[in-house]
Amino acid sequence: MQVNEFKPLIVAFCCNWCSYAGADLAGNNRLSYPADVKIIRVPCSCRVNPMFVLRAFQRGADGVIICGCHPGDCHYTSGNYYTRRRMTLLFSMLDYLGIEKERTRVEWVSAAEGAKFASTMNDFVSKITQLGKNKRLEDLRCKK
Amino acid sequence: MQKISRDKLIKKASNLLNSGIVRCVLGWKRGEFDYDITPNVFTTEKELIDDFVWNDFCGANLSKYLVSKTQGVDGKILVFLKPCDTYSFNQLLTEHRFDRERAYVIAVPCEGMADINKIKQITNEGISSIEFNEDTLSISTLYNEEPIKIAYDRVLSERCLNCKSKKHVVYDELLGDDGEILESNRFDEVEKIEKMSSEERFEFWQGELSRCIRCNACRDVCPACTCEKCVFDNPESGVENKASANSFEEKLFHIIRAYHVAGRCTDCGECSRVCPQNIPLHLLNRKFIKDINEFYGEFQAGEKIGMRSPLIDYTTDDIEPNEAVNRRDS
Numbered sequence A: 001m002q003v004n005e006f007k008p009l010i011v012a013f014c015c016n017w018c019s020y021a022g023a024d025l026a027g028n029n030r031l032s033y034p035a036d037v038k039i040i041r042v043p044c045s046c047r048v049n050p051m052f053v054l055r056a057f058q059r060g061a062d063g064v065i066i067c068g069c070h071p072g073d074c075h076y077t078s079g080n081y082y083t084r085r086r087m088t089l090l091f092s093m094l095d096y097l098g099i100e101k102e103r104t105r106v107e108w109v110s111a112a113e114g115a116k117f118a119s120t121m122n123d124f125v126s127k128i129t130q131l132g133k134n135k136r137l138e139d140l141r142c143k144k
Numbered sequence B: 001m002q003k004i005s006r007d008k009l010i011k012k013a014s015n016l017l018n019s020g021i022v023r024c025v026l027g028w029k030r031g032e033f034d035y036d037i038t039p040n041v042f043t044t045e046k047e048l049i050d051d052f053v054w055n056d057f058c059g060a061n062l063s064k065y066l067v068s069k070t071q072g073v074d075g076k077i078l079v080f081l082k083p084c085d086t087y088s089f090n091q092l093l094t095e096h097r098f099d100r101e102r103a104y105v106i107a108v109p110c111e112g113m114a115d116i117n118k119i120k121q122i123t124n125e126g127i128s129s130i131e132f133n134e135d136t137l138s139i140s141t142l143y144n145e146e147p148i149k150i151a152y153d154r155v156l157s158e159r160c161l162n163c164k165s166k167k168h169v170v171y172d173e174l175l176g177d178d179g180e181i182l183e184s185n186r187f188d189e190v191e192k193i194e195k196m197s198s199e200e201r202f203e204f205w206q207g208e209l210s211r212c213i214r215c216n217a218c219r220d221v222c223p224a225c226t227c228e229k230c231v232f233d234n235p236e237s238g239v240e241n242k243a244s245a246n247s248f249e250e251k252l253f254h255i256i257r258a259y260h261v262a263g264r265c266t267d268c269g270e271c272s273r274v275c276p277q278n279i280p281l282h283l284l285n286r287k288f289i290k291d292i293n294e295f296y297g298e299f300q301a302g303e304k305i306g307m308r309s310p311l312i313d314y315t316t317d318d319i320e321p322n323e324a325v326n327r328r329d330s
């Protein structure tokens, strides 16, 4: 049997009010998701400047996922609508440059959706594991 | 050749200078070579007569210079703007980068600007002088006895071949006749790249972007890039210097540069014009413009003063990011 040694590094930006609470709920309910997911808590999904996503890749992430409240439910009313536009343009540009489109994702996860949080992360990690290491967006300037 | 004569521009500017309506004139001046024309501020009629230039190499978009030139001095500045330059002017006003009252805009019709690189492909280096005729340029070089005659349309710059508008969207005075907004094919190249496979796209951009020498000229010239402090000068940013290990690392610079002007880039083409490495930066800008048009409705930055950029706007039923990217492939 071939053993896949590759463990991807995943950065998940989670908004404090929904998705971070969703991650908490997943934990409380003992739903497991891989430890390779590094959660960065942000006050709102729209705090995620497109540069944060690039920076994560630059520093060695293999996949980046942004999670926020469902459209219409943002704690600040409209933050995630801006996130949606920004990330649409960013993802489309990355795809245009030939970066694998599977490496970036946006998911809306509410505080009540612990199960969705866990399954989203499991799915994302398995997709990135199949894809392998991020070569196309790495930056040796920032590697230790 | 440009239809409006240099003399007409000088006369107009001199009258406004001499009558005290404007304090100085933002125009073009010859640089080291006939084809290397740079922006310049003129303060007297004599300076204009001696140095002012208006010909097929006046590609430089003068609108950005208003930001610094209107600061800390009194009076109005006369500025000559071609149709595409007026979009940048409006965009700068939208972003409150200078005071409209301080500028006196003279709209100059444009027949399209020549690309010196296309000329050099025909004549080679060593160009000593250029003469402008009705439909041709006569290029004298150090290595040819007779001047080489080239038809204008063979050496028109890429951005002018895909000109989006011959109409000035703002001015105080118009010289000659105004043109129309045009139907251009400016997204054709972008579509070609979109049709490639992911690997092909990666290869294509690696080939282009690896040539970047990080001179930052594309940023410096861009009328949409007017921040006083720039991320590319910040040593903490990780993208301030030339990548050393893998030249394709420069892509981060390019994504950030293009993204910073997304929704604000007027597609004036200055970045591609000044790039010493001939990197087709307009293909990055136009990708953003095309996506914005497709996802959020037609939008031309700088068309009117005060328009809201699509990136600081939204509707509740916008397309989802992953859906947008996947749709392209289906």
Ligand code: SF4
Pocket: B221, B222, B223, B224, B225, B261, B264, B265, B266, B267, B268, B269, B270, B271, B272, B282, B285
């Ligand atoms: S990015 Fe290029 S085309 Fe767009 S406004 Fe700046 S210089 Fe002009």
Ligand code: SF4
Pocket: B211, B212, B213, B214, B215, B216, B217, B218, B219, B274, B275, B276, B277, B278, B279, B281
């Ligand atoms: S002008 Fe060209 S070479 Fe210079 S930084 Fe921009 S893309 Fe790179």
Ligand code: FES
Pocket: A015, A016, A017, A018, A019, A043, A044, A045, A046, A068, A069, A073, A074, A075, A076, A079, A080
């Ligand atoms: S607070 Fe959750 S997306 Fe804005």
